[in-house]
Amino acid sequence: MTISDIQDQIKASSARAVVEKVIAKAREKADYHALLNLTEERALQRADDVDAGKITGKLAGVPFVVKDNFLAFGAPTTAASKMLEHFDAPLQATAVEKLEAEGAICIGKSNLDAFAHGGSTENSAFGPTKNAFDTERVSGGSSGGSAVVTALDIVPFALGSDTGGSIRQPASFNGVVGVKPTYGMISRYGVVAMASSTDVIGSFTTNVADAELVSSIMAGCDVRDMTTLPDFFQVQTEVKPGQKIGLIADFMTDGVDADVRAKVNQYVDGLKAKGHIIESVNLPMAEYALAIYYILVPAELSSNLARYDGIRYGHRAEAVKTLAELYGRTRDEGFVTENKRRIMIGSYVLSSGFFDAYYLQAQKARTLLINQFNELFKKYDLLIGPVAPTTAFKIGENTADPIKMYLGDIMTVPTSLAGLPAISVPAGKSDVSGLPVGVQLMGPMRSDANLLALARSMETI
Numbered sequence: 001m002t003i004s005d006i007q008d009q010i011k012a013s014s015a016r017a018v019v020e021k022v023i024a025k026a027r028e029k030a031d032y033h034a035l036l037n038l039t040e041e042r043a044l045q046r047a048d049d050v051d052a053g054k055i056t057g058k059l060a061g062v063p064f065v066v067k068d069n070f071l072a073f074g075a076p077t078t079a080a081s082k083m084l085e086h087f088d089a090p091l092q093a094t095a096v097e098k099l100e101a102e103g104a105i106c107i108g109k110s111n112l113d114a115f116a117h118g119g120s121t122e123n124s125a126f127g128p129t130k131n132a133f134d135t136e137r138v139s140g141g142s143s144g145g146s147a148v149v150t151a152l153d154i155v156p157f158a159l160g161s162d163t164g165g166s167i168r169q170p171a172s173f174n175g176v177v178g179v180k181p182t183y184g185m186i187s188r189y190g191v192v193a194m195a196s197s198t199d200v201i202g203s204f205t206t207n208v209a210d211a212e213l214v215s216s217i218m219a220g221c222d223v224r225d226m227t228t229l230p231d232f233f234q235v236q237t238e239v240k241p242g243q244k245i246g247l248i249a250d251f252m253t254d255g256v257d258a259d260v261r262a263k264v265n266q267y268v269d270g271l272k273a274k275g276h277i278i279e280s281v282n283l284p285m286a287e288y289a290l291a292i293y294y295i296l297v298p299a300e301l302s303s304n305l306a307r308y309d310g311i312r313y314g315h316r317a318e319a320v321k322t323l324a325e326l327y328g329r330t331r332d333e334g335f336v337t338e339n340k341r342r343i344m345i346g347s348y349v350l351s352s353g354f355f356d357a358y359y360l361q362a363q364k365a366r367t368l369l370i371n372q373f374n375e376l377f378k379k380y381d382l383l384i385g386p387v388a389p390t391t392a393f394k395i396g397e398n399t400a401d402p403i404k405m406y407l408g409d410i411m412t413v414p415t416s417l418a419g420l421p422a423i424s425v426p427a428g429k430s431d432v433s434g435l436p437v438g439v440q441l442m443g444p445m446r447s448d449a450n451l452l453a454l455a456r457s458m459e460t461i
């Protein structure tokens with residue numbers, strides 16, 4: 001279902017009728033556990049305002065869903081954690097405000113790994129989301145709920161956040177388009193912070209044109225997010241012909257399932273048929289990307305999560321005698337195991353005895369990775385590769401082994417560390433399992449529009 005399909009439905013009936021239908025469908029599909037809360041009352045009120053002509057805009061009446069780490073009115077903002085289970089947002093994320101200013105209607109908040117730590121939604125304090133194609137499999141994550149509501153055609157688009165792959169991987173696992181924009185293209189104000197130097201927000205859609213539309217509405221400078229860049233996103237109707245594209249050889253090894261590689265190769269053939277030039281390239285620092293990511297991201301998130309102390313907001317432990325006990329018990333009760341694991345790793349790598357050996361070293365290695373990307377972009381317009389080494393895995397398959405779970409992020413974290421735009425687009429279904437496979441297009445900073453235009457030109461194949 002596309003945005004224009006929904007707009008046709010609104011024209012033929014009313015915004016209220018469409019929103020009621022969408023909410024009914026969300027309830028019907030409740031078994032997928034893609035949504036944590038509906039924002040029904042507020043959504044219907046806004047739909048009536050659209051029908052009365054009080055709300056207008058490019059997306060007037062179009063329903064959407066936001067990941068539950070975005071502050072939004074109408075339901076609590078839980079970040080899928082006990083810590084924020086009853087937290088009502090005092091304001092809305094800039095991205096939500098911008099979409100609402102164009103008349104869009106948020107109908108619910110989607111499931112995620114608690115505080116976006118994970119790649120399957122199995123770390124949600126409220127239980128996992130099921131894959132849209134196989135309910136025994138994970139949705140991917142952490143933005144799994146948003147991917148699934150889009151794939152199930154509940155809403156035409158949904159928002160997610162991507163710190164190391166959380167939009168791209170679930171998009172790949174559910175056969176939808178997932179966009180991780182250039183770092184700073186879209187304001188993160190009002191989104192629960194994970195790792196401030198890689199967090200970005202972006203969209204899930206069923207086609208590329210919708211991603212372009214939603215991106216163009218959300219992009220731009222925000223005085224409340226000092227990392228935002230002046231708006232540079234301009235939808236590119238024409239595709240630049242004969243682009244030079246590097247296929248990352250380090251991502252096409254035996255470590256990546258053959259059925260996934262086969263789909264990427266097929267997509268590459270399609271690009272060649274359209275006159276683009278594909279060459280195999282190396283990104284040797286990719287080998288270290290996971291190690292860098294799993295030092296720097298825990299370091300940053302341990303600092304960002306320090307605010308959940310039971311004093312200011314969120315959960316507060318009861319019947320405690322001392323302040324230390326209040327902090328300790330609150331954090332023990334409010335965080336899931338994966339949150340605690342990362343806070344411990346982060347605190348460790350930032351501690352005075354180990355800072356130089358881990359945090360500083362990882363920052364230096366990150367610079368080397370960025371330099372390698374920069375070198376490649378002197379010769380290539382963009383890079384291509386798989387999104388994840390596998391298709392959606394079984395629920396429970398990787399939960400006992402966090403390292404195995406982290407390995408799944410190997411091809412999404414490099415661009416996150418470098419702040420580069422990267423999108424996941426459907427590349428068909430695996431010949432082995434029949435599950436969706438995504439291909440990843442990655443470009444230099446601010447090349448978002450080119451990646452999307454190229455992906456759009458490939459949709460007809």
Ligand code: GLN
Nearest residue numbers: 116118119163164165166
């Ligand atoms: N799966 C990655 C992680 O666990 C990415 C998470 C994200 O992008 N929020 O860190």
